[in-house]
Amino acid sequence: MIKGLLTSKLFLESAFYGSATAINRGLVLLALPFLGSFLTIEEYGIWTLSQVLISLIAPVLCLNGSAGIMREGANDRDLGFSIFVKYVRLATKIAFVVCIVSVFLKGDWILYTIYLTLLEAYLTLLISFYRSQDKHSLYFIAVLTKLVALFIAIYFSKTHDSLISLLQYQLAFGVGLLAPLFTLTLLNDRLKSLKYEFSPVVIFSLNLLPHGIAQWILSGSDRLIIKSILGDSQLGYYSLAYTLSMSVMLVNSGLGMTIPVEIIRNYSRWVETDRRSRIILAYSILFLFISIGLMVTCLELKNNVPFLKDFNDVVAITMIWVLNGMYFLGIYLFYVNYLFYLRKSLQVSFLTAGAAIINIILTVWLVNLFGIEGAAVSTCISYLIYMGLTMGFANHLQAFPKRYFIFDMVVIGATASLNYFILRLIV
Secondary structure, X not given: OHHHHHOOHHHHHHHHHHHHHHHHOOHHXXXXXXXXXXXXXXXXXXXXXXHHHHHHHHHHHOOOHHHHHHHHHOOOHHHHHHHHHHHHHHHHHXXXXXXXXXXXXXXXXXXXXXXXXXXXXXXXXXXXXXXXXXXXXXXXXHHHXXXXXXXXXXXXXXXXXXXXXXXXXXXXXXXXXXXXXXXXXXXXXXXXXXXXXXHHHHHHHHHHHHHXXXXXXXXXXXXXXXXXXXXXXXXXXXXXHHHHHHHHHHHHHHHHHHHHHHHHHOHHHHHHOOHHHHHHHHHHHHHHHHHHHHHHHHHHHOOOOHHHOOOOHHHHHHHHHHHHHHHXXXXXXXXXXXXXXXXXXXXXXXXXXXXXXXXXXXXXHHHHHHOHHHHHHHHHHHHHHHHHHHHHHHHHHHOOOHHHHHHHHHHHHHHHHHHHHHHHHHX
16 A cells, blocks of 8 residues: 555655745745854744745735636646736736835835745745646746745855845845746746636635635744744744754645645545545654654754754754644645535635634643743644544535544544654653
């Protein structure tokens, strides 16, 4: 079974997109060894907060166009191109207004975060278009511009030892690298524009926007709360734990980019057979290897590697809870895509909003009681609730074969329990 999954198209595409996501969404993790050499723990915390805000605001500035491009473009390339061009025009109008308003802001990290958010909005539209067209190489190149821009920025910023310089260079080189690729894509003469009803596409995308914002609240509001209650230093320690835990998030992102297309093209197989259960089992085994291996590596190297110099027992325990939360989020991805297929985007947004509200309440309460460990516990509980609600709603709508659904729950419970107790023994 495992051998078959390792050679399957789903696994290979998940591995590819997981690697690409390591560059796109995993910048915070990849940059940690380099940023840790010249930024203070407080500056690193603010930089990670900036990247979190970029991920939150970018979908708003492009009206969540990536969802519409993917949903319609996966089966019709010309339609996908037409929708892509339309969203680019809308994003440009929004960017013009944002740039005018930003003139009245002072030149601190918030200003450059806004500009980087505009760049991220354009990048999101472009890579969504490439995904819908199965243009894997171009997708990778587009994502690579973000990594290259950051590392060039790190190189030039080392002489300044300045967070502002880092953000300035990150913006300048990001624009310079992405603009040519974006222009060539828009001038593509192999695809033709089609007449279509744009309003249903916008409605579908906007219905998912609260979902995206609420997801950010689940994954990013904890840092804002920690900053306001505990200060920049504790934010830095929590950011270190969360960043290291993102090793699991990279796997999740690879799955999140491949499972939707798989379900769209093979829906009955994902409902009626044990395909989902087999892949969840393989994912759970992989999670345990990554989680345990990551913790052992951090504990062994913390006295020898500069960027792990702040890795203490509190950070380690915080990681345990965050890692289990990441696992629950990975399982959520398997079930939520049934709801997307059934066009239940509004209901998904309500589920996510409910989980986000729970997360905020728990985080404020537990951070005041237990510090950054409380924030991690809140993350884990919130993702558990989020996963459970999504699984229950998907099963209610689709009525999965009972034996497969029960198997999934047993695997999930066993994996999370094993991970917690093994890591506690190690720490």
